[in-house]
Amino acid sequence: MALFGLLKDKQIDVIENTGLEKTKESVFKKLTRAVVGKSKVDDEVLDNLEEVLITSDLGVDTTVRIIKRIEARIQRDKYIGSQELNKVLKEEIIALLKENTANNTSMSDAVLPKADGRNPYVIMVVGVNGVGKTTTIGKLAHKYKQEGKTVLLGAADTFRAAAVEQLVVWAERVDVPIVKQGMGADPASVAYDTLCKAKAANADVVIIDTAGRLHTKINLMNELTKIKNVMKKVVPDAPHEVLLVLDGSTGQNAYEQAKQFTKATEVSALAITKLDGTAKGGVVIGISDQFKIPVKYIGVGEKIEDLKVFDRETFVNSLFD
Numbered sequence: 649m650a651l652f653g654l655l656k657d658k659q660i661d662v663i664e665n666t667g668l669e670k671t672k673e674s675v676f677k678k679l680t681r682a683v684v685g686k687s688k689v690d691d692e693v694l695d696n697l698e699e700v701l702i703t704s705d706l707g708v709d710t711t712v713r714i715i716k717r718i719e720a721r722i723q724r725d726k727y728i729g730s731q732e733l734n735k736v737l738k739e740e741i742i743a744l745l746k747e748n749t750a751n752n753t754s755m756s757d758a759v760l761p762k763a764d765g766r767n768p769y770v771i772m773v774v775g776v777n778g779v780g781k782t783t784t785i786g787k788l789a790h791k792y793k794q795e796g797k798t799v800l801l802g803a804a805d806t807f808r809a810a811a812v813e814q815l816v817v818w819a820e821r822v823d824v825p826i827v828k829q830g831m832g833a834d835p836a837s838v839a840y841d842t843l844c845k846a847k848a849a850n851a852d853v854v855i856i857d858t859a860g861r862l863h864t865k866i867n868l869m870n871e872l873t874k875i876k877n878v879m880k881k882v883v884p885d886a887p888h889e890v891l892l893v894l895d896g897s898t899g900q901n902a903y904e905q906a907k908q909f910t911k912a913t914e915v916s917a918l919a920i921t922k923l924d925g926t927a928k929g930g931v932v933i934g935i936s937d938q939f940k941i942p943v944k945y946i947g948v949g950e951k952i953e954d955l956k957v958f959d960r961e962t963f964v965n966s967l968f969d
Contacts, residue, residue, distance in 0.1 A: 668923060668924070668929050668948065668966055668967065670924075670925070670926060670927040670929075671704070671923070671926065671927050671928065671929030671930065671967060672929075672966065672967050673927070674704065674927035675700070675704050675930070675967055675968065676968075678699075678700040678703065678704065679697075679700055679733070679734065679737075679968070681696070682696035682697050682699075682700050682733075683696075683730035683733055686730045687729060687730060688727060688728065688729050688730060689718070689722060689728045689729070689730055689732075689733055689736075693730060693733070694715055694718065694719065697715065697718070697733070697737075698711055698712075698715050701714060701715075701930070704927075704928075704929075704930035705899045705900065705928040705929075705930040705931040705934060706930040706931075706933050706934040706937075707900075707903060707931075707934035707935075707937075707938060709934075709937075709938055710744075710933060710934040710937040710938055711934075713744060713937070714737070714740055714741060714744060717740040717743070717744065718736060718737070718740055721736055721740065734968050737968055738964050738965060738968045741933060741964050741968075742960060742961050742964050744937060745933065745936055745937060745960045745964070746960070767847065767883045767885075767886075768800070768843070768846040768847065768851045768852060768853060768854045768883065769852065769853050769854070769888050769889075770843065770853075770854045770856065770879060770883055770886035770887040770888050770889070771788075771853065771854065771855045771856065771887060771888065771889045771890075771891055772839075772856045772858060772872075772875065772876065772879075772887040772889070772890050772891070773785055773855060773856065773857055773858060773891045773893060774858050774860060774872065774890060774891070774892050774893070774909055774912075774913060774915070775860050775892055775893035775894065775905070775909070776860040776861075776905055777808070777811075777860055777861075778895070779860075779893050779894055779895040779905070779921060779922075780893060780895060780921035780922055780947055781857065781860065781893040782811060782814045782815050782818060782857065783818070783921070783947070784891075784893050784919050784921060784945070784947060784955060785801065785815065785818065785855050785857055786815070786818030786819075786821060786822055786952075787947075787952055787953075787954070787955035788855060788919075788945070788955060789801060789818070789819070789822050789824050789853075789855060790822040790952050790953075791955060792852070792853045793822060793823075793824060797852040797853050798849070798850070798851045798852045798853070799822075799824045799851065799852065799853045799854075799855065800824065800825055800826070800827065800842060800845060800846045800849065800851045800853070800854050800855075801815060801818075801819050801824060801825070801826040801827070801842075801854075801855050801856075801857070802826070802827050802828075802838055802839055802841075802842030802843075802854060802855070802856040802857065803815045803816070803826060803827065803828035803829075803838060803857055804835040804836075804838040804839050804842075804856050804857055804858050804859075804875060805835070805857045805858055805859040805860075806829065806830075806831055806832060806833045806834070806835050806838060806859070807831075807832070807835075807859045807861070808831075808859070809831045811857065811859070812828050812831065815828070815857055816828065821952075822952070825845075825849075827841050827842040827845055829841070835858060835859065835871060835874075835875055836871075836874045836875045836877075836878040837878075838856075839856050839875045839878055839879050840878045840879065840881065840882060842854055842856060843879055843882035843883055843886065844882055847882060847883070856875070856879075856887070858871070858872060858875060859871065860909075868912050869911075869912040869913065872912055872913040873913070876913070889916050889917055890913055890914055890915050890916050890917070891915075891916075891917045891918070891919055891944065892905075892906065892909050892910075892915040892917070892918050892919070892941075893918075893919045893920075893921060894906060894918060894919070894920050894921070894931075894935065895920075895921055895922050896920045896921060896922050896923045896926060896928055896929060896931050896932065896946075896947075897922040897923070897925060897926035897928055898928075899926075899928040899931055900931075902920070902931050902935060903931070903934070903935060903938070906918070906935055906938075906939050906941075907939075910939055910941070915939075915941055916941065916942075917941065917942055917943075917944040918935065918936070918939075918941055918942065918943045918944060918945075919943075919944060919945040919946070919947065919955070920932050920935065920943055920945075920946050920947065920958075921946075921947030922947055923946055923947060923948050924947075924948045924949045924954070929967060930967070932946060932958070932963065933963075933964070936960070942958075943958045943960070944957070944958055945957060945958055946958050946963070
């Protein structure tokens, strides 16, 4: 605990209770093997480290950038002992993420959206089926409600009856109202009705669920654009946030989903779920770096409180300590 004395208690809780044990154990074992028998970080150690990072799902591009930063650090400092590798690795990854996500929100900003006082803060949630999108919306609604915000949900994934039903269950569970229509209804119409109701009720936050059908990318792009355009008729600067939900346990497949959705719409934030049951937590670092989009939340368990606000420094420390 002394290692993180300068971090807030809330952030320390993120380390100890995130359910990242599998990723941490995997990374630690690989790093130990990478430096065994070595007193300093040399070319062989760097080659081993490159393999560690790639197999930890940071991705090739991000791994190459990290290795180059460490090589520059070695050249500058002249000597880095193998025992210092964890410290150097943490520092360089954190620095990389800070550079690439300069507009990343702080913990408090992530939890407390900035509405203009007249209109609600509108979040459009996107992602393929099965990534934990509906669960994330429910947990997010709970988080905002705990902060004293009034929340309204919009069930605009009208192509699957189960999607609407699941969102209704979550709305009841966290005790927030929901706007829905019948299956097959126009998603943009649902979004429009939701924002109208939110304005009339003076709601603080609106969370709109959308369909995720990557096999029809053109239709998906058109649909998301239509939803955004219709929402602007009610709240001119909506949506204030487009949150892409990705399943961290899918590893490299999460990169492909991020690639497709960032082509389909302007994603402004990421939520990466299901990190508690996987050793692929490194995907958080790789996706944040490669797409230059801030990771705002990580899902680390089944409980309603297990959607954590992402803090890059705390996350990296928790993996490499």
